Amino acid sequence: DQQVKQNSPSLSVQEGRISILNCDYTNSMFDYFLWYKKYPAEGPTFLISISSIKDKNEDGRFTVFLNKSAKHLSLHIVPSQPGDSAVYFCAAIGGTSYGKLTFGQGTILTVHP
Amino acid sequence: GAVVSQHPSWVICKSGTSVKIECRSLDFQATTMFWYRQFPKQSLMLMATSNEGSKATYEQGVEKDKFLINHASLTLSTLTVTSAHPEDSSFYICSAISRGRAGQPQHFGDGTRLSIL
Numbered sequence: 100d101q102q103v104k105q106n107s108p109s110l111s112v113q114e115g116r117i118s119i120l121n122c123d124y125t126n127s128m129f130d131y132f133l134w135y136k137k138y139p140a141e142g143p144t145f146l147i148s149i150s151s152i153k154d155k156n157e158d159g160r161f162t163v164f165l166n167k168s169a170k171h172l173s174l175h176i177v178p179s180q181p182g183d184s185a186v187y188f189c190a191a192i193g194g195t196s197y198g199k200l201t202f203g204q205g206t207i208l209t210v211h212p
Numbered sequence: 213g214a215v216v217s218q219h220p221s222w223v224i225c226k227s228g229t230s231v232k233i234e235c236r237s238l239d240f241q242a243t244t245m246f247w248y249r250q251f252p253k254q255s256l257m258l259m260a261t262s263n264e265g266s267k268a269t270y271e272q273g274v275e276k277d278k279f280l281i282n283h284a285s286l287t288l289s290t291l292t293v294t295s296a297h298p299e300d301s302s303f304y305i306c307s308a309i310s311r312g313r314a315g316q317p318q319h320f321g322d323g324t325r326l327s328i329l
Contacts, residue, residue, distance in 0.1 A: 133317055142218070142305050142320030143256070188255065199246070200307075200318060202255045 102126045103191050105203035112210050118176040120206050122189035125170065129193035133200070134163060134174045137186045146187075147174070179210045215239055216308050218321025226329055227298060233291045233324045235306030241286035242308035246318065247279070250303045259304075262289050296328045 104123045112118045120134075130151040135143035149156040149163045149172065156163050162175045176183055186207050190200040215238040223231055235245055244263050248256040260281050262268040268281035278300075280292040289308075293300055303325055307318035 135320075140221075140303075140323065140325065142216070142307070142322045145317035145319070148317060199258060199261060200256075201258075204255045 101204075102129075103189060103201050103203040105187075105189060105206050107206050108204070109207040109209070112179045112208065114181055114210055114212050115178045118174075118179045118183065118208055118210065120174040120176075120187050120189075120208065122172045122174075122203050123170060124172075124191055126191070126193060126201075127170070129191040129201075131192040132163070132165060132172050133190045133192070134161075135188045135190060135202075136183075137188060137205070143188060151193075176208075179208075181210050181212050184208055184210050216242075216306065216319045216321040218306055218324055220324060221322060222325045222327075224327045224329065225296065228295055229328075231293045231296055231326060233293075233304055233306070233326075235289045235291070235308065235321050237287050237308045237310075237319070240308075240310050242289070242310055243286065244309050245283055245289040246307045246309075247281060247289075247291050248305045248307065250305060250323075256305060259291075293326065296326070298328045301326055301328045 102125050133148040134146040136146050137143040147158050147161045147163050149165050154165050165172045186205045188205045189203045217236045219234045247259045250256045259274045260268045260270045262281050262283040264283050264286050270276045283289040305323040307320045309318050
């Protein structure tokens with residue numbers, strides 16, 4: 100049972116444009132969501148997070164939007180840069196499982212110069 | 213920022229060998245460490261949660277006698293793959309957190325590529 104889903108396995112974007120990565124979840128007990136960036140043969144690096152009591156969080160070029168009624172979140176990167184090319188995972192924490200992350204399948208972002 | 217060191221980064225060994233992977237938090241005390249496994253083109257799957265000084269909690273389907281986890285100190289957790297076989301070949305990643313505000317991001321090691329011949 101995939102509780103966190105990233106339905107787009109890949110996304111290709113031109114440098115300078117906006118990248119929008121999407122994530123859906125099914126467990127209403129999740130109360131915190133995170134986005135991680137991962138390069139091959141490396142561990143994930145934390146990017147940005149959002150609490151379920153908020154609908155938007157912004158940090159520089161990265162903005163995460165949360166739509167609780169739709170159980171959907173998205174990561175916006177603007178402007179996109181070639182160095183942003185990586186695999187992006189959304190993850191969720193919730194309920195009594197302190198710190199236990201449930202990951203989506205990941206989306207490969209490629210930003211073309 | 214917080215750093216988690218994982219060692220070794222790559223292991224190749226014969227079938228039947230036991231392999232130990234170390235995960236260290238370098239500049240903070242990790243009360244909880246997590247061990248994940250990632251198959252090619254798939255998500256990170258949580259294997260077990262390890263709290264310092266207590267037994268690890270394993271996820272459903274993960275053999276605790278196969279994947280031995282020890283979290284003897286606040287800066288070190290180890291995962292031992294016992295009698296490894298080719299199907300155990302995978303990318304293993306640890307992460308660590310210290311108790312604090314809810315939802316704090318986990319800090320990940322760089323992973324260990326395990327290849328069993």
